[in-house]
Amino acid sequence: MQCTSLSSVDTDYSACALEFCPGRPSLFACGTYQEGGAAEPASEAQLVEEEDEAETQQGSPEVTRVGRCLLYEVDGEGRNLEEKQRIEGPAILDLKWSLQPFQGKTTLAVADAKGHVQLHGLDDESGLLSHVQTVDCADDKTLCLSLDWSTRRQASSDSASIVVSLSSGSICTLGGESSLSVTNEWHAHDFEPWIAAFDCWQPTTVWTGGDDLKLKGWDLRQGCDSPTFVNKRSFEGGVTTIQSHQHVENLFAVGSYDSHVRLFDRRKPLVPLTTFDAGGGIWRLKWHPTDPQRLLVAAMHGGFKVVDFDGLALREAGSTAAAGEDAGGWVRPGEGALKARFDGHESLAYGVDWSDGGKTSEGRDLVASCSFYDHSLHVWAC
Numbered sequence: 001m002q003c004t005s006l007s008s009v010d011t012d013y014s015a016c017a018l019e020f021c022p023g024r025p026s027l028f029a030c031g032t033y034q035e036g037g038a039a040e041p042a043s044e045a046q047l048v049e050e051e052d053e054a055e056t057q058q059g060s061p062e063v064t065r066v067g068r069c070l071l072y073e074v075d076g077e078g079r080n081l082e083e084k085q086r087i088e089g090p091a092i093l094d095l096k097w098s099l100q101p102f103q104g105k106t107t108l109a110v111a112d113a114k115g116h117v118q119l120h121g122l123d124d125e126s127g128l129l130s131h132v133q134t135v136d137c138a139d140d141k142t143l144c145l146s147l148d149w150s151t152r153r154q155a156s157s158d159s160a161s162i163v164v165s166l167s168s169g170s171i172c173t174l175g176g177e178s179s180l181s182v183t184n185e186w187h188a189h190d191f192e193p194w195i196a197a198f199d200c201w202q203p204t205t206v207w208t209g210g211d212d213l214k215l216k217g218w219d220l221r222q223g224c225d226s227p228t229f230v231n232k233r234s235f236e237g238g239v240t241t242i243q244s245h246q247h248v249e250n251l252f253a254v255g256s257y258d259s260h261v262r263l264f265d266r267r268k269p270l271v272p273l274t275t276f277d278a279g280g281g282i283w284r285l286k287w288h289p290t291d292p293q294r295l296l297v298a299a300m301h302g303g304f305k306v307v308d309f310d311g312l313a314l315r316e317a318g319s320t321a322a323a324g325e326d327a328g329g330w331v332r333p334g335e336g337a338l339k340a341r342f343d344g345h346e347s348l349a350y351g352v353d354w355s356d357g358g359k360t361s362e363g364r365d366l367v368a369s370c371s372f373y374d375h376s377l378h379v380w381a382c
Contacts, residue, residue, distance in 0.1 A: 001340040001382065003367075006078035008344070008378045013067060015370035015377055017095045018351030021106060025358030027084075027127065028368050029108055030070045030351065030377055031092030035063065065091035065113040065143075069120070071129060076358065078366050078379040085128050090114040093145050100151040102160050103178070107132065109162055111144035117164055117174060135180050143167040146195045150203035153246050163206050165196040171208055173220065186224040188216060197242040199266060201249050209239025215254060217269060231270050234262060241285050247292040248312055251333075255282025261297060263309065263333055274309065276336030278302050283350050288365070289357065295336070296367065298352040304369050306340040306382050309333040340382040345371035 013032035021027040069092060071085040091113035098107040105121035108129060112118060115138035120129040137144055143166070150161045161175040161183070171193060172185040188196075189210035199205035205228075206218045215231040218224045237257030245251040250266045251273075259280055262272035280302020288294035293312045297305040311333045348371055355366035364381035 003340050003342040003344075003380045003382050005342075005344040005378045005380055007074065007081040008376060009072075009081055009083070011068075011070060011370065011375045011377050013091075014372045014375050016350045016372055017092060018368055018370045018377070019095060019097055019353045020356050020358075020368065021097050021108075021122065022099045022356050023106070024127075025355045025366070026073050026075065028072055028074075028353065028355070029095055029097070029129075030072065030368075030370055031095045031110060032067045032070065032375070033091040033093065033113070033372075034066050035091070067091035067112065069095065069108070069110055069118075069129070072368075072377075073127070074355075074358075074366070074368070074379050076366075077360050078358075078381055081377075081379055087120070087129065087131075089118065090116065093143060094147055096147055096149055098149050098151060098160060099153070100149075100160060103132065105132075109147055109149065111147045111164060113143045114140040115142045115144060115166070117144060117147060117162060117180075119180065133179055135174055135182070137164050137172050137174070137182060138166050138168060138170070145192060146197075148197045150198045150200075152198070152200040152244070161203070163196045163198060165193040165208060165210075167192055169193060169210070171196050171206070171218070171224070173206075184220065184224065186218075188218070188224075188227075189214065191238070194238060194240045195242050197244060197252075199252065200244040200246055205266070207242050207244075207252065207254075209242055209254065209256075211238040213238060213256075215239050215242075215264075215269070217266075229269050233270070234272055235260075237281065240281070240283055243285050243287055245287055245292065245312075247287070247290075251312075253285045253287070253295060255285050255297070257281040259299065259302065261285065261295065261307065261336065274333045274335055276307055276309075278305055278307070280349070283348070284352055286353050289354055294339070296352055296354060298349045298369065300348045300350070302349070303341055303343040303345065304349050304352055304367075305338060305342075307336040308339045309336050342367070342369065342378070342380050342382070344378050344380065345369065345374065345376055347371040347373035347376070 013034035017031035191211035193210040241255040280299035358366035
């Protein structure tokens with residue numbers, strides 16, 4: 001199915017991260033990135049030239065990266081899109097909402113280009129964000145590339161913590177009761193670790209992936225002097241995104257610049273269970289909030305895709321495992337099948353997410369997506 005845009009907006013700066021607020025189907029945040037300082041939006045050619053110059057300068061302080069955290073609200077049909085708030089600051093590379101309240105509020109964590117993780121709490125009455133805390137994860141020449149909350153599952157009762165990947169090749173974790181601070185840091189990859197993510201079923205486990213074409217596992221209980229595993233054979237491009245399946249224990253999805261989505265069993269992480277070619281380098285993967293078979297893919301040059309994996313339907317609690325089903329409660333996934341796609345963007349497909357419970361009157365899921373060089377954001381349904 002080819003999906004069409006229901007509403008769209010120009011984000012001014014390049015848009016690279018997007019996520020719907022848990023429990024609020026109409027509310028989502030978008031993070032943007034502009035190199036060269038606050039100015040008129042640059043063309044793709046200008047941005048590529050600036051990126052090349054930044055690489056040759058190797059993080060020189062003359063390189064300025066600014067961004068905005070944009071808060072949007074959309075109606076149930078996806079046709080009325082309104083900007084509610086914008087927060088100026090350093091360029092944003094990733095953002096994630098806390099599924100569980102943090103300090104009594106739904107909280108948005110933002111990874112920025114000056115080595116910070118910013119925390120913004122959502123006010124229930126106004127529906128607006130207010131600054132809670134800024135955590136220094138590294139010096140201001142180091143980029144926070146990605147982050148993940150430990151409390152993605154509704155059943156989680158543990159204190160919230162955050163894992164962050166840094167452009168230096170290091171990974172750090174943030175924890176604490178009343179406020180967050182760096183609790184652990186270790187060198188994980190020789191090149192940029194594009195992604196760090198918790199196993200949402202066992203948040204003492206962290207998975208990381210990087211430009212060194214490696215997927216690694218870490219056990220926070222044992223210290224992180226060495227990984228629990230290193231998968232260096234499955235990938236032909238950098239590992240860019242990882243998401244633990246919130247409904248299917250032991251399963252996690254991994255995306256790579258080599259355009260393939262791979263599903264892994266945490267108990268056998270060296271060989272993928274199944275692979276899907278998305279036709280473009282993968283930047284983000286998002287499992288559907290309620291449908292365990294459905295995966296949303298941001299495929300960079302390949303646009304946005306919805307992929308279904310047969311065999312991931314959940315059995316009822318207490319029922320006997322079916323033939324071919326393991327003790328974890330799922331059947332080995334079959335090949336992925338393309339169910340829908342959205343090609344309304346004219347640039348790199350980067351940020352994407354399902355609305356948390358938002359459906360049109362026709363029963364279709366609302367999705368929001370954003371792209372980089374054309375700094376555009378679209379709402380669509382599938």
